[in-house]
Amino acid sequence: MTRYDLHCHSTRSDGLLSPADVVRRAAGRGVDVIALTDHDEVAGLDEAREASRETGVMFVAGSELSVTWRDTTVHIVALGIDPRDARLAAGLESVRQGRDARARRIGASLAEAGIDDTFEGALTYVTSERLISRTHFARHLIDKGHARDMKDAFKRFLTAGKPGHVPHAWATLSQAIDWIHGAGGQAVIAHPGRYKLTHAGLREMVREFRDIGGHGIEVVSPSHTRAQYDEFAALARVCGLKASCGSDFHGPGESRFDFGELPPLPSGVEPIWTGW
Numbered sequence: 001m002t003r004y005d006l007h008c009h010s011t012r013s014d015g016l017l018s019p020a021d022v023v024r025r026a027a028g029r030g031v032d033v034i035a036l037t038d039h040d041e042v043a044g045l046d047e048a049r050e051a052s053r054e055t056g057v058m059f060v061a062g063s064e065l066s067v068t069w070r071d072t073t074v075h076i077v078a079l080g081i082d083p084r085d086a087r088l089a090a091g092l093e094s095v096r097q098g099r100d101a102r103a104r105r106i107g108a109s110l111a112e113a114g115i116d117d118t119f120e121g122a123l124t125y126v127t128s129e130r131l132i133s134r135t136h137f138a139r140h141l142i143d144k145g146h147a148r149d150m151k152d153a154f155k156r157f158l159t160a161g162k163p164g165h166v167p168h169a170w171a172t173l174s175q176a177i178d179w180i181h182g183a184g185g186q187a188v189i190a191h192p193g194r195y196k197l198t199h200a201g202l203r204e205m206v207r208e209f210r211d212i213g214g215h216g217i218e219v220v221s222p223s224h225t226r227a228q229y230d231e232f233a234a235l236a237r238v239c240g241l242k243a244s245c246g247s248d249f250h251g252p253g254e255s256r257f258d259f260g261e262l263p264p265l266p267s268g269v270e271p272i273w274t275g276w
């Protein structure tokens with residue numbers, strides 16, 4: 001059976017491995033089809049595609065777009081995009097630019113809570129001058145002993161209601177889908193189990209996404225329990241959306257699933273790769 005992994009990160013956003021090393025690791029661990037999906041970024045795709053030629057793994061050009069839907073941050077995975085599409089590139093650049101001011105606000109907010117210099121600290125973990133994320137703050141907070149691990153750092157400091165969480169307006173859902181369509185790609189709702197939405201709210205978001213041309217939802221993800229695989233498979237089916245899967249790999253030791261460890265999609269769903 002072909003093994004697909006359609007969500008992961010490199011040093012072009014908040015991952016720990018270069019785009020080429022991501023592809024080599026995936027290939028070495030038995031992945032047959034890999035999509036690199038850096039946050040709000042396409043700059044690693046050429047390098048990753050090049051590496052895929054050496055390894056024989058099939059490469060899919062992707063990105064993970066940050067979106068604000070009714071005050072909730074939602075991530076949309078783009079698959080099969082043209083990395084050179086100008087409108088997508090401009091859209092992603094505008095989203096990335098918003099990250100700098102947000103990161104300064106996160107630093108100021110943590111300082112108010114008594115933890116100084118975290119913006120400067122986070123910067124020492126940044127691996128692409130184009131992108132800073134909460135993950136970089138988390139790595140710094142762990143290194144300074146404020147948190148045990150990633151999960152702990154997010155829970156204590158970086159999620160809603162915690163000192164390092166600041167409101168931020170990302171792209172709109174329709175902008176993101178528009179950019180992805182314009183670049184010839186498919187749009188997939190990333191880790192739907194992770195959003196702090198009510199059951200009804202999630203359904204509304206998924207329907208709106210479908211109605212404006214979204215293609216699929218992630219069913220198998222490290223953010224989901226086994227029970228949620230079935231729950232989101234059912235949601236995909238009733239909403240007429242395809243199902244996707246991805247490890248959301250960020251680096252060895254930092255992710256729940258390494259490459260090659262993803263369970264298969266539940267039966268009864270149409271995979272996002274149907275027709276590729």
Ligand code: AMP
Pocket residue numbers: 014039066132133134135150151154155250
């Ligand atoms: P940002 O796009 O800057 O808001 O950062 C989002 C990134 O933070 C995600 O892509 C994950 O890499 C990481 N993240 C968010 N929540 C958690 C969590 N609970 N545990 C570990 N990493 C997380």
Ligand code: MN
Pocket residue numbers: 009014039133135250
């Ligand atoms: Mn990330």
Ligand code: MN
Pocket residue numbers: 064075190191
């Ligand atoms: Mn995400």
Ligand code: MN
Pocket residue numbers: 007008009064248
């Ligand atoms: Mn991700």
